[in-house]
Amino acid sequence: MATLIQMPKLGLTMVEGTITNWLKKEGDYVEKGEALFEVSTDKISNEVNSTVGGVLRKIFVQEGQVCEVKKNVAIIGEENEDISNYLGEDIEDNEENTKNEAVVEKSTAVVSTGDIKASPLAKKIARDNGLDLSIITGTGPKGRIVERDVLAHMEASTKKVKASPMAVKTAEELQVDLTEIHKDTRIMKADVYNFVKEQSTIAFGKQEEKRVAMNQMRKVIANRMHQSWTTAPAVTYNLKADVTNLKELKEQLSNEQKVTYTDLLVKIVARALIEFPYLNSSIENDEIILRNYANVGVAVALEEGLVVPVVKLADSKGLKEISTEVKELAEKARSNELTEDDYTGGTFTITNLGMFGMESFTPIINPPEVGILGINNIIDTPMVIDGKVVIKPMMNLSLTADHRVVDGAVGAQFLARVKEYIEKPGKLLL
Template sequence: MAELVVLPKLGLTMTEGTVSNWRKAKGDRVEQGDILFDVETDKISNEIEAKTSGVLREILVEEGTVEVFHPLAVIAEASEDISSLLPAGASLKPAAEEGASSAAGASVQAAAGEDDEAAADAPAAPGGRIKASPLARRTARTLGVELSSVRGTGPLGRITDGDVRRYAESARQGSPKVRISPAAAKEAAALGVNPADIRRDGRIMKEDVRSFAAAEGQAAESAAQAPASATGGGISRPAAGPAGTGEQTVSRVPMSAMRKVIAKRMRESVDISPSVTYNMRLDTTALANLRRQLQASRKITYTDLLVAITAKALLEFPLLNCSIEGNELVFHKAVHIGVAVGLEGGLVVPVVRDAHLKGLGEISEEVRLLAAAARDNALTPAEMTGGTFTITNLGMYGMESFSPIINQPEVAILGVNAIVDTPVAVNGEVVVKPLMNLSLTADHRAVDGAVAAGFMQRIKAYAENPALLLL
């Protein structure tokens, strides 16, 4: 039986996802349970399985950001009539004639021509409602972007998250504003073309983008084939490589879906947050004694202890447990601590929810289970969203100091470093103590230096005197 494949809702808060990396091509046989494509959200990359067997008859969205339950593809037997499942305006084409689809999907391209784009490209009328996705609105608030200034490239001119981010990046770099149709903007994003580089009177259309990209490609190919000459000497030299071989010394590997998500989020965080990193050393003697006392009944890690300590301190320093939306500070009454877990392909941050209400044993068990699920690629979106503060530990790698990057939309992250036996002066005598360096990165828009220092002092006090946690 024919099935319309839609973007699944992977969590209670998910409204959009970015479709990428189709594992099957149009016309391929698909078995139930086969991986069809990847979906990237703001926290995780998911592999989506086929729920039925058949032939992948149509791919409606090759890649791009769409809302949940948006039609993506049709799976059916080769002889089945699927016309009733296709969006209005979409046409059936043999696989050989498909070619490359736009990021918004074949259905949108078939339904909207360049003439229709003029209306979509126009801003909303004064007082009219601006068409924008929920994620785009949140991003606009975070980046301080006025939605009425953004041109939408989504269906019927709807503003997407990517539109907002491209506008913010253009404004940040001082790029000149260009008039470009929605379809042309999508084509430019797909081909890696900066519309500002296209010289054209009037609005840039899709064919302008394609012509520019083709010309650039020919120029790059000619440059690659031309020999490099030494300055002033006229001596031809081969491309850089091992001595005497003339071979290239680089290789290119596409980023995995997870790495692309990480790269995007880290860049966004650096662009958004004016951050400062604060370092403080603490004596771990008392924590080590506590761990030894508890080892008989449960294996407790320093990360477990610091989650419990940090949850207590965050209740006393609510600015460290807030987030920023536009010009507002959003204070969270609950403490949900994300614990970074390093995997072979990248980093994920599962969340210990309501850490301020849980005992050390409960925290330890939850951290262990979440880390195991992360390594098995079994985390759910719900287990990776809603964090209010993050802890990341590089102590096992011998790091003594680093500057962690804030996990948006949080305003702070605590880096845990190695415990190092260090000679210190105590009462006029030199003794060796196990010292750990903590590295707190905080968003200076919300957290001033004195507040950050006070928070670190409180963590130090709890760590060096764990009995204070009972008060």
């Protein structure tokens, strides 16, 4: 019996996902529990396993398309099973709206007349408009005629442009209006390329704009940052700390296992959060949730956006354990292997821009947390100590806190305690 495969809900806040890669193609046999496709959400990319075994009969949502949770993405069934009942008007409407051009290889959804193969929607459009499919070149899988081929043919015909199907296809891909190509004979693909080349030469030096659609991760980041900016009355505190002793501790610990400043700051911040619980809290309705544990998120920059994997119970872990976990989480983030548990449950976030030479910035709070600490570059700075000028490695700390919960004095005291631990890091080993 055929089974409809749906977009799974991979996290509590997930409402939609983007299919980035189908690991099987139509006609392939799929084992139950075998990876079927990859989904990109606002945080990570996950492989989705098939809940049943059988032949992948039809794909409704193509790579790069967004699909809401619980919506159908594919059908799995027996090889020769009649799945026409699953191909109702709602499926056809979905194909028309999203230009889903996948066609089932071995099902009644494939329309074939002699050597002509076309999708149901392509056939319907051709029939309604009195078109002969034999004169249309298909650009779908294995040369199959799909919706875009019929529409492109109709558009070219309406404009009374004589063009080969491949010229029509190429013009569509390059966003070229065929009516602008003046040719007495039939326009071929090479003519479209030559036109683009000529226009590029003419347009050289002109001002141009390019629009790039937001990916799913960037959309969610934009929404969450807007939520943070409009909800939390944020205050940013800046304070410099002498990292002389912290640098020495880092070098000593790195003799056995490489430790970074981020690792050390995760431990420092976790210790300070336990002492200042309001920095470690969150707001729910009219209540403040206070915690006796610290889950510290560490922002990791990716090409497509930002993720924040979380070191759980960082206050109760040793430096080496934290260092190992931070490295593992960062690697999982860069290889899209984070699980939901890896990036949820954070109570406070650290974001480090020191490696980019930043001296100060205003980090934005990651909801529902109420605080975030920005780490800046370490700069050798002349200081006057006991009447003498000495050079000290100084790091600027940038704390942003939600003023609904964190009063100015509390925020200042917390940052002063972080500074104290940085300048006297031996306390961390007690």
